[in-house]
Amino acid sequence: MSDVLLCVGNSMMGDDGAGPLLAEMCQRAPQGAWIVIDGGSAPENDIVAIREQRPARLAIVDATDMGLEPGAIRRIDPADIADMFLMTTHSMPLSYLVDQLKEDVGEVIFIGIQPDIVGFYYPMxxxxxxxxxxxxxxxxxxxxxxxxxxL
Incomplete structure (x- = not known):
């Protein structure tokens, strides 16, 4: 079984590009044995690709407004994602993605990175x-x- 890293975000929106930047870094110089998927701003489109991998672990990395200092990194229990008001820029909540994959994934790890500026054409x-x-x-x-x- 493999481990999948799903990087989420929009690289055209400043700090929301954290996930795509991580995917780019991993594609240039892989770290560990992760299968990396750049989910962009519509990670729900990658549900089938993730299911096909039947990963032992799915790690999701996304810029997430947690009310912390910019750049703070926290591990968030996937069971809490739906109950928390997590500010994201995605069309569907990440809790939907996690719910869809529960049966096909051994473990889900959600990593949030606190953004500072999220806006079109701002730099990270x-x-x-x-x-x-x-x-x-x-x-x-x-x-x-x-x-x-x-968190």
Missing amino acids: TPAVNAAVETVYQRLADRDGLAQFDA
């Missing part, structure tokens, strides 16, 4: 860029994502 802020680099480095260790503080 240094704090979020550094956070993406931190997540990228942790991918080399199979259990690296589990070491982030929980």
Whole structure:
């Protein structure tokens, strides 16, 4: 069984591009044995591709407004995603994606990166860029994502 990394976000919207930047970094220089999917701003379109992999683990990384300092990284329990008011820019809530994949995935890990500026044509802020680099480095260790503080 494989591990899938689903990177979510819109690279044209400043810090919301954290996920796509991570996918790009992994495609240039893979970390660990992750199968990387750039889910963009419509990750629900990748449900079939993820199901086909039948991953032991699915890690989802997205810019998520958690009310923290910009660049803060937190591990969020997927069961709490639907109950929390998490600000995202996606057309469907990520809880829908998680619900659709429950039967096909062994474990879901959700990693949120606190954005600072989310707006069309803004550059990514240094704090979020550094956070993406931190997540990228942790991918080399199979259990690296589990070491982030929980929200």
